Amino acid sequence: MKRYDLIIVGAGPSGLSAAIEAAKCGMSVAVFDENAKPGGQLFKQIHKFFGSKEHQAKIRGYKIGETLLSQADEAGVQVFLNATVAGIYLDKEVLVQLNGAMEHFKADTIIVATGAAENMVTFAGWTLPGVIGAGAAQTMMNLYGIQPGQRVLMLGSGNVGLVVSFQLMQAGCDVVALVDAAPRVGGYGVHAAKIARCGVPFYLSHTITRAEGSDCVTGVEIAQVDEHFTPIPGTEKQFDVDTICLAVGLSPMSQLLKMAGCEMVDDPRRGGQVPLVAENGETSIPGIFAAGDVSGIEEASSAMIGGRMSGLAAAAYLGFLSEQDKDHRLAELEVALESLHQGMFAPGSKGKAIAKTDEGIEVSQSLLKKGYLDDADLKRFIRSNKTELTNKKSGVHPVIECTQNIPCNPCQDACAKGCIKIGKTITALPQIDEDSICTGCGMCIASCSGQAIFLVDEDYEPGYASITLPYEFLPLPQKGEVGTALSRSGQPLSTAEIIDVRNAKAFDHTALVTMKVPADQAMTARFYKS
Amino acid sequence: MSRISEHPILGPTETGPKVTFFMDNQPMSGYAGEPIAVALKAAGVMIHRYTQKAHEPRGIFCAIGRCTDCVMIVDGIPNVRTCITPLVAGMKIQTQDGVTPLEVSQ
Numbered sequence: 198m199k200r201y202d203l204i205i206v207g208a209g210p211s212g213l214s215a216a217i218e219a220a221k222c223g224m225s226v227a228v229f230d231e232n233a234k235p236g237g238q239l240f241k242q243i244h245k246f247f248g249s250k251e252h253q254a255k256i257r258g259y260k261i262g263e264t265l266l267s268q269a270d271e272a273g274v275q276v277f278l279n280a281t282v283a284g285i286y287l288d289k290e291v292l293v294q295l296n297g298a299m300e301h302f303k304a305d306t307i308i309v310a311t312g313a314a315e316n317m318v319t320f321a322g323w324t325l326p327g328v329i330g331a332g333a334a335q336t337m338m339n340l341y342g343i344q345p346g347q348r349v350l351m352l353g354s355g356n357v358g359l360v361v362s363f364q365l366m367q368a369g370c371d372v373v374a375l376v377d378a379a380p381r382v383g384g385y386g387v388h389a390a391k392i393a394r395c396g397v398p399f400y401l402s403h404t405i406t407r408a409e410g411s412d413c414v415t416g417v418e419i420a421q422v423d424e425h426f427t428p429i430p431g432t433e434k435q436f437d438v439d440t441i442c443l444a445v446g447l448s449p450m451s452q453l454l455k456m457a458g459c460e461m462v463d464d465p466r467r468g469g470q471v472p473l474v475a476e477n478g479e480t481s482i483p484g485i486f487a488a489g490d491v492s493g494i495e496e497a498s499s500a501m502i503g504g505r506m507s508g509l510a511a512a513a514y515l516g517f518l519s520e521q522d523k524d525h526r527l528a529e530l531e532v533a534l535e536s537l538h539q540g541m542f543a544p545g546s547k548g549k550a551i552a553k554t555d556e557g558i559e560v561s562q563s564l565l566k567k568g569y570l571d572d573a574d575l576k577r578f579i580r581s582n583k584t585e586l587t588n589k590k591s592g593v594h595p596v597i598e599c600t601q602n603i604p605c606n607p608c609q610d611a612c613a614k615g616c617i618k619i620g621k622t623i624t625a626l627p628q629i630d631e632d633s634i635c636t637g638c639g640m641c642i643a644s645c646s647g648q649a650i651f652l653v654d655e656d657y658e659p660g661y662a663s664i665t666l667p668y669e670f671l672p673l674p675q676k677g678e679v680g681t682a683l684s685r686s687g688q689p690l691s692t693a694e695i696i697d698v699r700n701a702k703a704f705d706h707t708a709l710v711t712m713k714v715p716a717d718q719a720m721t722a723r724f725y726k727s
Numbered sequence: 728m729s730r731i732s733e734h735p736i737l738g739p740t741e742t743g744p745k746v747t748f749f750m751d752n753q754p755m756s757g758y759a760g761e762p763i764a765v766a767l768k769a770a771g772v773m774i775h776r777y778t779q780k781a782h783e784p785r786g787i788f789c790a791i792g793r794c795t796d797c798v799m800i801v802d803g804i805p806n807v808r809t810c811i812t813p814l815v816a817g818m819k820i821q822t823q824d825g826v827t828p829l830e831v832s833q
Contacts, residue, residue: 210787231792232792232811233813234793243736257736258780261738314775314793324783324785325784325786326773326775327786328788329787329788329789329790330788330789330790333787333789333790333791334791334792334811336790336791336810337768337787337790338731338734339737341733341761341762341763342730342731342734342740342741343729343730343763343768343769344729344730344731347729366780367734367736368731368734369731412773412774412784413773413784457798578735585757655815669735671733673735690734706736707736
């Protein structure tokens with residue numbers, strides 16, 4: 198029986214992070230993953246991540262995956278693919294289905310980083326071909342280059358539903374509506390805003406009543422729900438779609454931990470049945486750890502920190518790392534994790550209605566109900582309409598439509614002129630320093646993972662303003678072409694002329710498109726349609 | 728469904744060599760190494776199997792080998808998860824009816 202100091206189940210963000218830390222301490226590490234490719238869900242994450250520099254913010258998920266794989270390789274981690282762990286037995290014996298046979302391995306420590314599985318909801322017709330999970334959509338379009346459908350309805354307004362809706366549009370699909378039974382958008386407002394301005398209508402307090410079709414999905418019916426989530430007769434709406442995408446949450450895949458005899462607990466806030474764990478991931482069984490979504494649903498950035506913590510704790514458990522060094526390094530990681538757990542979307546705030554930002558500004562209800570900031574709400578947050586700026590000389594300036602306390606701060610490092618300030622608390626809303634002079638370089642636009650920064654020049658030409666916006670679709674508009682400026686809700690406003698298109702390498706595939714619009718639309722036009 | 732020839736973030740889609748396979752005896756083409764389910768989707772096949780009791784159609788659902796909704800008969804072996812099984816030239820794929828091949832495909 199082959200023996201390892203540490204066996205890790207799952208080669209996703211937390212498993213690989215744990216493996217890297219443990220191997221660097223000198224442990225022999227084997228990682229088993231049932232998939233043909235390592236990286237878990239990271240290679241399907243094509244958006245820029247939130248957080249700060251230490252969390253690899255503004256780097257796209259699949260790039261983070263590539264970095265983790267090369268670090269694991271350098272550290273000497275052995276990754277077994279197509280290797281399904283079927284059981285964890287007494288004295289840390291691990292049974293693995295490998296190359297068509299069952300093989301036994303012996304570990305001195307184990308980290309279970311199996312992640313999570315998608316939840317489902319049932320409705321009439323939900324088993325028809327064409328009803329898919331949001332993860333399935335990501336797999337098809339971002340790994341294998343195929344459109345999951347042509348016309349798609351998305352159920353679920355959490356970050357997964359919002360991000361995947363945007364990715365569907367990037368893959369060239371039409372998203373006809375975003376539906377959620379909850380009365381408020383569950384994910385980040387900035388993610389909602391970037392699909393709302395493409396014209397996707399939001400139906401909050403709505404649910405799917407049935408999928409239509411005999412052999413596969415040909416349509417879908419939704420209806421408004423009352424406070425008990427019961428559909429209200431007479432409120433039905435029908436859409437012709439070929440695909441219904443479900444993004445209704447995740448459940449930890451914690452079965453192996455239960456089988457190993459770890460003490461489990463049902464915790465709805467963590468997504469279901471999870472092991473009882475210490476902060477470093479240690480379960481009730483000494484030497485067995487849980488890291489990432491399996492110990493509570495969060496996202497990849499915190500999963501990577503959790504993985505590193507477990508890797509260090511496993512190393513210290515076997516004496517590969519002194520207790521002192523372990524405590525020191527864990528304390529650093531705790532600070533990094535803690536900063537992700539701040540703000541309106543902190544684990545403790547799940548499901549709660551929040552009335553005001555940390556700054557004391559009343560939150561935008563239109564953002565929560567319709568996915569975009571309406572003009573009245575906007576005024577509370579944006580003071581950059583030039584007439585209201587005291588020291589503004591002339592020319593371009595950033596307009597930041599970031600109105601929720603989310604853990605993210607790359608914009609403040611992006612500006613070489615120090616124009617944007619967030620401060621030490623990374624969930625604080627960005628502030629614009631009116632004394633700084635904006636050069637219009639656009640780095641702030643490209644660095645904003647939420648695509649919430651625009652450069653506006655109210656006096657571009659007499660009677661006309663220019664607006665520079667982030668653009669991540671194909672085909673890219675061409676300089677000189679004339680199309681339509683869209684509002685935050687995706688409504689056509691006026692004709693717009695493209696006056697500049699920038700696509701520098703430093704922007705990492707976020708093109709900067711500048712359009713010329715009538716001056717009175719400087720603060721309303723936020724997207725462009727060819 | 729159409730393939731994405733160029734993606735705004737990921738660039739051109741990389742594929743293996745083009746190969747022929749057989750779906751219920753009909754020749755179809757796909758790219759070697761991609762999941763069978765992807766090749767079928769590109770060819771417009773939505774139904775992978777029918778359930779044994781109610782004879783209801785099923786297709787791709789999770790696309791990561793977890794739900795087993797997309798299983799088909801591949802080279803004579805039933806219950807193959809097509810979403811995680813790579814396509815190989817000349818593969819014989821059959822719509823599964825319960826646990827046997829659908830009549831048309833025999």
